[in-house]
Amino acid sequence: GDEQPPHFDESYLMGMRAYTREDWAVATAGMQQAVRDFESYNEASLKCLKLCENQKVKVPVDYYDDQELAVFHEIIARETCIRNCRDKEVDVYPRAGITSYTMDHMKNKNVYDYLQLALFREGKREEAAKACATFVYYNPRHINASVSLVFHKKNKNLTEEDFIPHNKMTYWDLYYMGSELYHRNQWQELVDVIETSLQELPRALQRCRDECYGPLRLGRRMGFAQTVIHQMITLKECQSQCIHKLGELRFDKTEEFFGSYFHYLQYGYHMLNASLPAIQASATQLQLEPHSDVAKKNAVFYRQQHGVTRKDFIPREDVQPLIESMDLEHSFMHVLDELSGHLEQFGEERQGGEEGQDDAELLDNDFFAYPPANMPQAEEWEWQEWNKPEIVRFTTDPDRMLADNVLSQDQCDKLLELTKHCKEGDGYQRKAPHTYNELFEGLNILDAAKKSQEGEVVPELSQLYVNASRRSRDAIAKEFNLQTPLYFSYTHLVCRTAKDVVERRDLSHPVHSDNCILNEATGECDKVPPAYTWRDYSAILYLSGEFEGGDFFYAHSTKDLSPEETVSPKCGRLVAFSAGKENMHGVLAVTKGRRCAVALWFTLDPNHKEATFSMAEEILHEIKTVS
Numbered sequence: 133g134d135e136q137p138p139h140f141d142e143s144y145l146m147g148m149r150a151y152t153r154e155d156w157a158v159a160t161a162g163m164q165q166a167v168r169d170f171e172s173y174n175e176a177s178l179k180c181l182k183l184c185e186n187q188k189v190k191v192p193v194d195y196y197d198d199q200e201l202a203v204f205h206e207i208i209a210r211e212t213c214i215r216n217c218r219d220k221e222v223d224v225y226p227r228a229g230i231t232s233y234t235m236d237h238m239k240n241k242n243v244y245d246y247l248q249l250a251l252f253r254e255g256k257r258e259e260a261a262k263a264c265a266t267f268v269y270y271n272p273r274h275i276n277a278s279v280s281l282v283f284h285k286k287n288k289n290l291t292e293e294d295f296i297p298h299n300k301m302t303y304w305d306l307y308y309m310g311s312e313l314y315h316r317n318q319w320q321e322l323v324d325v326i327e328t329s330l331q332e333l334p335r336a337l338q339r340c341r342d343e344c345y346g347p348l349r350l351g352r353r354m355g356f357a358q359t360v361i362h363q364m365i366t367l368k369e370c371q372s373q374c375i376h377k378l379g380e381l382r383f384d385k386t387e388e389f390f391g392s393y394f395h396y397l398q399y400g401y402h403m404l405n406a407s408l409p410a411i412q413a414s415a416t417q418l419q420l421e422p423h424s425d426v427a428k429k430n431a432v433f434y435r436q437q438h439g440v441t442r443k444d445f446i447p448r449e450d451v452q453p454l455i456e457s458m459d460l461e462h463s464f465m466h467v468l469d470e471l472s473g474h475l476e477q478f479g480e481e482r483q484g485g486e487e488g489q490d491d492a493e494l495l496d497n498d499f500f501a502y503p504p505a506n507m508p509q510a511e512e513w514e515w516q517e518w519n520k521p522e523i524v525r526f527t528t529d530p531d532r533m534l535a536d537n538v539l540s541q542d543q544c545d546k547l548l549e550l551t552k553h554c555k556e557g558d559g560y561q562r563k564a565p566h567t568y569n570e571l572f573e574g575l576n577i578l579d580a581a582k583k584s585q586e587g588e589v590v591p592e593l594s595q596l597y598v599n600a601s602r603r604s605r606d607a608i609a610k611e612f613n614l615q616t617p618l619y620f621s622y623t624h625l626v627c628r629t630a631k632d633v634v635e636r637r638d639l640s641h642p643v644h645s646d647n648c649i650l651n652e653a654t655g656e657c658d659k660v661p662p663a664y665t666w667r668d669y670s671a672i673l674y675l676s677g678e679f680e681g682g683d684f685f686y687a688h689s690t691k692d693l694s695p696e697e698t699v700s701p702k703c704g705r706l707v708a709f710s711a712g713k714e715n716m717h718g719v720l721a722v723t724k725g726r727r728c729a730v731a732l733w734f735t736l737d738p739n740h741k742e743a744t745f746s747m748a749e750e751i752l753h754e755i756k757t758v759s
């Protein structure tokens with residue numbers, strides 16, 4: 133007939149439904165089809181993106197004197213181009229949109245985790261082994277899957293070939309091989325392999341950047357400028373993460389991924405007595421990691437070598453374009469941050485906030501001032517029903533506070549209602565960011581507001597989310613006696629739900645600090661990227677205590693991670709603390725039920741304000757004025 137074939141989303145959901153019925157043949161057929169179709173879809177997306185990017189948009193002549201119009205024209209023309217291109221690829225393009233469930237499973241390769249079991253049950257041992265190997269290749273720290281892989285490997289009928297993952301990535305395999313050659317002192321092979329991996333890197337990086345690009349979604353009631361800046365922030369944030377993502381495959385510590393290429397190279401070349409390439413590699417490493425002790429030590433070593441002068445110590449030219457593109461990305465993010473900072477300032481002023489010193493000046497040149505200036509003042513009614521928080525305990529530590537009664541039972545119930553809209557793994561790259569024994573779901577503040585805009589969530593619930601966050605912020609600023617404004621940096625409604633696991637030895641959230649990266653071996657906690665170094669204060673506002681386990685705890689220190697002090701969550705309880713290594717903390721396993729809370733991070737640095745917070749407020753405000 134002329135009926136359209138199912139697209140990958142439908143195939144996958146069908147496969148997953150069969151999986152739950154234990155109908156293995158249908159499950160594997162659906163999932164495998166979905167994997168193939170997803171690949172075509174991805175190829176088509178990238179193709180359309182390239183095509184439309186290279187197409188010069190012609191702006192009508194009479195737009196020339198109106199820059200704003202020309203900018204908007206260009207954006208819309210490109211979106212139209214992409215849409216038309218996709219329409220031609222209808223076979224792979226789901227018309228109705230794609231569920232985030234399927235999208236996440238495809239991107240994180242979770243599909244292979246389900247596939248391996250279904251294939252195994254179906255009796256397809258080779259394919260099962262390959263699926264398992266693929267999943268582990270992309271998720272090397274997944275304990276259960278690693279155990280399954282060992283199990284598959286016990287099967288004597290399988291050969292090494294059967295364990296070669298699908299879609300291996302050249303740059304990564306070469307890099308990995310290089311790290312092994314380094315330990316085996318095979319210098320010539322090491323530099324060959326690392327150089328080749330380095331050549332592959334720009335392509336992998338570009339692909340990752342391209343995959344960040346999604347369609348421009350015009351919110352029904354969101355202003356055009358708002359939509360565009362939100363789109364840009366999302367895109368650029370995703371793209372600037374790419375270099376870390378490429379290194380994340382097998383390491384926890386990825387901040388030095390790119391730099392480590394040049395560490396291997398300087399060492400390999402040095403051992404081969406190739407001094408010029410060694411010196412240049414060292415100079416490049418230092419360029420990339422000016423604060424790294426290893427890079428500095430290497431540099432000092434070469435500079436002390438006889439005859440090496442400053443003018444010999446120059447970074448490699450061939451990688452400068454790549455480095456420049458990353459620098460550009462950084463400065464672009466910085467500009468966006470600044471622009472969205474203006475947006476946030478505007479929001480603060482409107483709410484009669486205490487922080488708008490230079491607002492008049494800011495408002496004058498605020499391109500993103502939206503909605504228009506005749507906006508009414510914040511309504512007082514939202515604040516009337518609030519209880520007065522009780523600061524029940526100030527621990528001996530001045531960096532910690534605890535308050536009760538921040539929310540009433542009724543407000544907790546309402547926010548729990550809102551948690552129905554939380555999405556698995558939201559806000560994290562991995563679906564189960566902390567433990568596979570719990571389901572982790574989240575909803576950030578902007579998504580909540582957007583859901584209200586789209587009619588999915590009653591606006592009062594999203595407004596309550598905003599107000600509860602502001603109220604927590606105000607209580608914290610007051611109790612810690614802060615002298616400069618405390619800005620929202622990220623706001624996330626999160627639930628952790630116990631799975632049926634008999635015995636738990638792990639934590640719901642391993643001990644960590646919110647603004648530095650703990651090295652458990654040394655007890656050092658470095659305030660360096662990719663840690664959220666700008667976070668100054670953290671808080672968690674709990675919505676209920678009706679679950680088992682799940683106590684919050686402070687650890688003794690960076691060297692002794694055992695609990696020093698625990699706090700049991702309950703409705704309206706707020707825990708807050710300074711975000712550094714002085715407050716290492718974690719969460720005990722949630723063994724039964726669902727634990728929900730609003731997690732809040734704050735910064736004193738206006739450049740790191742959460743732009744999406746004021747966007748959420750704008751959206752809610754607009755809904756109110758329109759209705």
Ligand SMILES: O=C(O)CCC(=O)C(=O)O
Binds near residue numbers: 641646672683717731
């Ligand atoms: O939920 C909690 O009690 C703490 C969560 C936490 O520490 C975090 O998400 O960084």
Ligand SMILES: [Fe+2]
Binds near residue numbers: 644717
């Ligand atoms: Fe934390």
